[in-house]
Amino acid sequence: GAGVSQSPSNKVTEKGKDVELRCDPISGHTALYWYRQSLGQGLEFLIYFQGNSAPDKSGLPSDRFSAERTGGSVSTLTIQRTQQEDSAVYLCASSLRRTDANYGYTFGSGTRLTVV
Amino acid sequence: AQSVTQPDIHITVSEGASLELRCNYSYGATPYLFWYVQSPGQGLQLLLKYFSGDTLVQGIKGFEAEFKRSQSSFNLRKPSVHWSDAAEYFCAVGATAIQGAQKLVFGQGTRLTINP
Numbered sequence: 587g588a589g590v591s592q593s594p595s596n597k598v599t600e601k602g603k604d605v606e607l608r609c610d611p612i613s614g615h616t617a618l619y620w621y622r623q624s625l626g627q628g629l630e631f632l633i634y635f636q637g638n639s640a641p642d643k644s645g646l647p648s649d650r651f652s653a654e655r656t657g658g659s660v661s662t663l664t665i666q667r668t669q670q671e672d673s674a675v676y677l678c679a680s681s682l683r684r685t686d687a688n689y690g691y692t693f694g695s696g697t698r699l700t701v702v
Numbered sequence: 703a704q705s706v707t708q709p710d711i712h713i714t715v716s717e718g719a720s721l722e723l724r725c726n727y728s729y730g731a732t733p734y735l736f737w738y739v740q741s742p743g744q745g746l747q748l749l750l751k752y753f754s755g756d757t758l759v760q761g762i763k764g765f766e767a768e769f770k771r772s773q774s775s776f777n778l779r780k781p782s783v784h785w786s787d788a789a790e791y792f793c794a795v796g797a798t799a800i801q802g803a804q805k806l807v808f809g810q811g812t813r814l815t816i817n818p
Contacts (some may be wrong), residue, residue, distance in 0.1 A: 590745070619805065629792065629808035642805065677745060690736055693745035 588612075590694035592678050598700045599668055607663040607697045611680030618661050619691065620645075620653060624674035632676075635661060668701045675699070704729045704797045708809035716817045717785055723778040723812050725793030734796030734804060735776040737767055740811075741789045752776065753796075763787070788816045 591610040620632040631645040681691035750761025796804035
């Protein structure tokens with residue numbers, strides 16, 4: 587696609603439920619990143635994919651968070667047993683190659699998650 | 703560890719006035735530095751980047767930034783702001799992730815308000 591697409595744009599869920607957030611990167615982009623933007627914490631790195639593998643998961647805040655990428659394209663971020671502190675905007679970004687990230691990558695518009 | 707400080711949480715300027723947004727970073731090696739802008743409900747858009755060469759870099763929308771190694775700063779400037787510049791601005795430093803990609807460490811952001 588022309589840009590990085592994220593869905594849903596907004597998600598309200600009840601505490602304790604599982605949610606899946608989807609990221610569709612720019613076609614052909616091999617590097618994919620997830621970030622979280624929350625009040626009081628700013629923007630935090632969560633996980634990086636190169637192709638289908640995730641060499642850097644250092645930012646995932648707990649084992650309730652997981653992500654996968656299939657076919658070197660779409661990625662899904664899953665949050666299990668959601669808590670109120672998970673409320674945030676989840677942003678996805680991609681770049682053509684991992685080294686292109688040095689030049690700044692393209693962000694999607696994000697998914698706003700609200701846990702009630 | 704890498705870190706970025708944006709000392710000003712909120713700045714208000716009049717339309718047509720000049721603007722300077724401050725950014726200080728902490729990074730052991732030569733940094734990759736970025737400024738992103740985020741309009742309400744939107745993702746992050748890259749304004750400009752620095753990774754080597756001329757310390758004064760030009761970006762989109764009439765913005766520029768100057769890298770000062772001695773001060774560990776990368777301040778963003780614009781000679782005359784427009785009402786459409788009202789947004790949140792983020793400074794970021796690129797930190798090498800596993801397998802050489804760049805993950806970004808962001809400052810807390812500066813919210814810019816423009817008075818007519």
